[in-house]
Amino acid sequence: MVVEIPEELLVSKPGQFFMLKSLQDAFSLRRPISIHQVNKQDRTMEFYYEVKGRGTESLADFQEGEKISLQGPLGHGFSVVKDKKVIVIGGGMGIAPMKYLLDDLKENNEVTFIAGGRNQDAIEILDFFSFQKLRAYITTDDGSVGMKGNVVTKLKDLLEQDSYDQIYVCGPHGMMIAAAETAQEKGVACEISLENRMACGVKACVGCSIQTVDGMRKVCHDGPVFDSRKIVN
Ligand code: FES
Numbered sequence: 001m002v003v004e005i006p007e008e009l010l011v012s013k014p015g016q017f018f019m020l021k022s023l024q025d026a027f028s029l030r031r032p033i034s035i036h037q038v039n040k041q042d043r044t045m046e047f048y049y050e051v052k053g054r055g056t057e058s059l060a061d062f063q064e065g066e067k068i069s070l071q072g073p074l075g076h077g078f079s080v081v082k083d084k085k086v087i088v089i090g091g092g093m094g095i096a097p098m099k100y101l102l103d104d105l106k107e108n109n110e111v112t113f114i115a116g117g118r119n120q121d122a123i124e125i126l127d128f129f130s131f132q133k134l135r136a137y138i139t140t141d142d143g144s145v146g147m148k149g150n151v152v153t154k155l156k157d158l159l160e161q162d163s164y165d166q167i168y169v170c171g172p173h174g175m176m177i178a179a180a181e182t183a184q185e186k187g188v189a190c191e192i193s194l195e196n197r198m199a200c201g202v203k204a205c206v207g208c209s210i211q212t213v214d215g216m217r218k219v220c221h222d223g224p225v226f227d228s229r230k231i232v233n
Contacts, residue, residue, distance in 0.1 A: 001047045001059065003068060010040055014101035015077030015170075015193055015225040019201045020047065021069040025058035030071060032201040032220070034097035034170075034193075036128075048096040048125055074201060075224050078191055082108045084165035087158060089114045089151050089179055091171025095125050097193060098170060106133040112158065113137070116151035116171075120144040152178045159186045169228075170195070180228030192231070195224040 012018075012035055019030035031053075037046040051060045062068070078101050086109050090098040095115050105111050113131075116139035117123040123138065123145060137154050138146030147154065152175060158164070159182065169179045170193040183190035199207030201220045208219035211232040217223070 001049070001062065003045050003047070003070065005043055005045045005070070007043060009045065009070075009073065010038060010043065012038055012045065012073035013077035014080065014104050015097055015191075016073040016075050017097075017195060017198075017201070017224065018045075018047070018070050018072030018074065020059060020071075021055070022058040022062065023067055023069055024061075025055070029055060030069065030201065031055040031059065032074075032195065032198045034195050034224075035073070035100050036096050037100045037103070046099075048099075048128070050093050071202070075220055076222065078168050078193070078225050080104050081166055085110045085112075085163070086166045086168065087112045087114065087155065087164055089155060089167065089169045089171065090116075091151050091169075091175045092117045092122050093125075094169075094171030094176075094193070095123065096170075097195070098168070099129055101168060102129070102134060111135070112164075114139065114151045114154050114158075116140065116146075116154075118142065151175065152182060155179055155182055159183075159188065164188050167191070169193070176228075177231075180231070183228065190228040191225050192228045193223070193225045194219045194231075198224065 017032050017034040020033050021030040033047045033049045036048040111134040113134050113136040118141045139149050167183045167190040169176045176192040180190050198220045203221045209216050212230045
């Protein structure tokens with residue numbers, strides 16, 4: 001979905017999210033959806049989401065020109081570094097927020113991107129990505145595209161061969177934890193996005209509370225992006 005936004009929303013950072021709701025749908029709650037891309041020149045923001053419930057179904061029914069309710073930007077996004085060697089990892093729907101992050105990082109860093117999913121369909125989102133100015137690897141569980149295997153196997157390979165300063169991960173929880181453990185073993189800083197843990201998105205419920213080494217934290221407010229060393233599995 002491409003949304004025209006007011007100028008003040010251009011400050012939105014990679015990894016942050018918005019609560020979206022169709023104005024035609026009086027019954028559904030707003031849905032938290034991460035930013036896929038911000039286009040500063042034409043003042044638009046893109047969201048890429050999976051239709052899997054009433055809220056996202058009504059978003060998918062949108063017609064061109066219709067108005068939408070947007071609340072955000074919310075949460076803490078990824079820390080965008082400079083002059084570093086970084087690895088960005090997206091798994092399945094977790095690939096979506098990495099487009100904006102990659103575009104921000106590749107201007108001033110040496111960037112390697114690993115994207116993976118179950119099969120070809122799970123990674124069709126990559127059709128919307130530009131692979132200029134970055135090194136990219138694709139993995140699928142069934143080997144239908146790219147390397148057969150998963151993103152963590154590729155991450156291990158890369159960390160064996162070279163040293164990196166920072167890793168960013170978004171995807172299924174188990175994959176993120178495995179990637180974070182791999183990063184920690186090698187002493188590389190790692191940020192993970194726990195966005196799939198959110199419900200209301202605005203600190204109004206307890207649905208997103210998680211245990212961290214600093215006590216309980218709310219994913220929608222203190223995250224969704226966290227330093228992986230802070231997370232208690
Ligand atoms: Fe409700 Fe965070 S999602 S408090």
